[in-house]
Amino acid sequence: xxxxxxxxxxxxxxxxxxxxxxxxxxxxxxxxxxxxxxxxxxxxxxxxxxxxxxxxxxxxxxxxxxxxxxxxxxxxxxxxxxxx
Amino acid sequence: xxxxxxxxxxxxxxxxxxxxxxxxxxxxxxxxxxxxxxxxxxxxxxxxxxxxxxxxxxxxxxxxxxxxxxxxxxxxxxxxxxxxxxxxxxxxxxxxxxxxxxxxxxxxxxxxxxxxxxxxxxxxxxxxxxxxxxxxxxxxxxxxxxxxxxxxxxxxxxxxxxxxxxxxxxxxxxxxxxxxxxxxxxxxxxxxxxxxxxxxxxxxxxxxxxxxxxxxxxxxxxxxxxxxxxxxxxxxxxxxxxxxxxxxxxxxxxxxxxxxxxxxxxxxxxxxxxxxxxxxxxxxxxxxxxxxxxxxxxxxxxxxxxxxxxxxxxxxxxxxxxxxxxxxxxxxxxxxxxxxxxxxxxxxxxxxxxxxxxxxxxxxxxxxxxxxxxxxxxxxxxxxxxxxxxxxx
Numbered sequence: 001x002x003x004x005x006x007x008x009x010x011x012x013x014x015x016x017x018x019x020x021x022x023x024x025x026x027x028x029x030x031x032x033x034x035x036x037x038x039x040x041x042x043x044x045x046x047x048x049x050x051x052x053x054x055x056x057x058x059x060x061x062x063x064x065x066x067x068x069x070x071x072x073x074x075x076x077x078x079x080x081x082x083x084x
Numbered sequence: 085x086x087x088x089x090x091x092x093x094x095x096x097x098x099x100x101x102x103x104x105x106x107x108x109x110x111x112x113x114x115x116x117x118x119x120x121x122x123x124x125x126x127x128x129x130x131x132x133x134x135x136x137x138x139x140x141x142x143x144x145x146x147x148x149x150x151x152x153x154x155x156x157x158x159x160x161x162x163x164x165x166x167x168x169x170x171x172x173x174x175x176x177x178x179x180x181x182x183x184x185x186x187x188x189x190x191x192x193x194x195x196x197x198x199x200x201x202x203x204x205x206x207x208x209x210x211x212x213x214x215x216x217x218x219x220x221x222x223x224x225x226x227x228x229x230x231x232x233x234x235x236x237x238x239x240x241x242x243x244x245x246x247x248x249x250x251x252x253x254x255x256x257x258x259x260x261x262x263x264x265x266x267x268x269x270x271x272x273x274x275x276x277x278x279x280x281x282x283x284x285x286x287x288x289x290x291x292x293x294x295x296x297x298x299x300x301x302x303x304x305x306x307x308x309x310x311x312x313x314x315x316x317x318x319x320x321x322x323x324x325x326x327x328x329x330x331x332x333x334x335x336x337x338x339x340x341x342x343x344x345x346x347x348x349x350x351x352x353x354x355x356x357x358x359x360x361x362x363x364x365x366x367x368x369x370x371x372x373x374x375x376x377x378x379x380x381x382x383x384x385x386x387x388x389x390x391x392x393x394x395x396x397x398x399x400x401x402x403x404x405x406x407x408x409x410x411x412x413x414x415x416x417x418x419x420x421x422x423x424x425x426x427x428x429x430x431x432x433x434x435x436x437x438x439x440x441x442x443x444x445x446x447x448x449x450x451x452x453x454x455x456x457x458x459x460x461x462x463x464x465x466x467x468x469x470x471x472x473x474x475x476x477x
Contacts, residue, residue: 016260029312032260035218039464046468055470060316060396 111163124166135198143198160333164445165289205246286444360425412449
C-alpha cells in the first residue's frame with residue numbers, strides 16, 4: 001500500500017523533490033505539498049482505494065507524511081472491508 | 085459569558101467610541117488626502133487599544149476576538165481606514181498571542197507592544213507570487229544566530245507609520261515556496277525603500293505603499309512554527325472575522341444615513357410612507373444577515389479553537405473563507421440600496437447623507453485578498469468536503 005501511495009504522491013502531489021528520497025515520516029508540507037495538491041492527492045487516493053475520507057480526516061495532519069496517509073487509508077480500507 | 089466567549093461589549097466599547105469620534109472628525113480629510121489616520125491611531129494608543137488582545141500577564145488585557153471585532157465595527161462606522169489599520173494590527177498581534185507564547189522572545193515582543201502601544205504592520209504580499217500569500221520567493225538567510233531577509237513587498241499597509249512589521253519568507257534558501265516562516269521586526273531592525281504609492285479608489289488612508297523590505301535580526305525573532313499552521317489555525321479566521329466586522333460597520337453607517345434621510349422625509353410629508361423606506365427595509369434585512377454571518381463565524385472559530393485538527397480541517401477553511409466572500413459582496417448591496425434611498429444627496433459629497441466614501445471604501449473588500457482567488461481555493465476544497473446535513477452542522 002505504501003508503494004501505491006508513493007506512486008500517487010509522485011503523480012498528484014506536485015512536489016519539487018523526488019518522492020523516493022522522502023522517508024515515510026518526512027514532513028510533506030515542508031517538502032512543498034500545497035493545499036491544492038493535497039486535495040488532488042486525496043481524490044486520487046479515494047479513487048484508487050475505493051474509500052471516502054470522512055470530514056474528521058479532512059485536515060492538515062492526515063496529509064502531513066506518507067505514514068499518516070498510509071494510516072488513514074489503512075483504517076478506511078479496513079472499515080470498507082468490515083462493512084462489505 | 086455568551087455564545088461567542090467572555091464577551092462584554094462594554095469592555096472596550098466606551099474607549100472604542102471615543103476613538104471613533106476622533107476618527108470620524110478626520111475621516112473625510114484622510115480619504116481626500118490619502119493620508120495615514122494619525123489622529124485616530126494616536127487615540128487608539130492613548131486608549132491603550134493596541135495591546136487589548138495581549139494576555140494580562142504580559143501587560144495587555146486579554147480581550148477576546150469578539151470584543152476586538154466589536155471595536156472594528158464601531159470604528160468602521162466612523163472611518164474605514166482607521167478601522168482597517170486597527171484590524172490589521174490586531175490580526176498581527178493575534179498570530180503572536182496564538183502561536184508565540186511558548187517563545188521567550190515573542191513574549192517579550194508582546195510586552196513591548198502592550199507597554200509602548202506599538203503599531204504592527206504586515207508584509208505577506210510579494211512581487212512574483214501572483215498574490216498568493218501562502219507562497220514566498222524571498223528566504224531567511226541564516227548566519228550563526230542571526231538572519232537577514234530582503235523582500236519585494238508590493239504592499240505594506242501603513243508601512244511608514246508602523247513601529248514593527250511581521251514578514252513572511254521561505255524558511256531557508258533551499259525551501260520550497262510553500263515552506264514559510266513569519267518573522268517579527270521592530271523599528272531599527274529594518275529599512276524600507278518605497279517602490280509604489282497607494283493612490284486608490286477607496287481605503288485611501290491605509291497608505292498601502294509598496295516597498296523593498298530589508299531586515300536583519302536574531303534568529304529568535306522568527307516565530308517557531310510553520311507559517312502554514314499560523315495561517316490555517318488562526319490568521320485567516322482573525323482576518324476574515326475582523327475585516328467582516330469592520331465592513332459591517334461601514335454598511336451600518338450607510339444604513340444609519342439612509343434611515344436619517346427617510347426620517348427627515350417622513351417629517352416633511354406626514355401620513356405617508358416615504359418611497360425610500362422600502363429600500364431601507366431591504367438594506368436592513370441584508371445588514372442583519374451580514375451581522376448573523378459574522379457572529380456565527382465567531383462562534384464557529386471559538387468552538388474549533390480547542391482542537392487543532394478542527395482548525396486545520398477542510399470544513400473550517402471552507403466556512404471561514406465564505407464569511408469573507410459573503411460579507412464583502414453583501415455590503416455593496418446594502419450601501420447601493422442606501423444610495424437609492426438618499427438619492428442625489430447621497431451621491432454628493434459633504435452632505436449628512438453622503439455615501440461616496442462608504443461605497444468606495446467598501447469596494448476594496450472584494451479585492452483585497454481577491455474573492456476570485458478565495459473562491460478558487462474553496463472550490464478545490466469542496467471537491468472533497470462532505471456536507472453535514474443538519475441545521476446545526
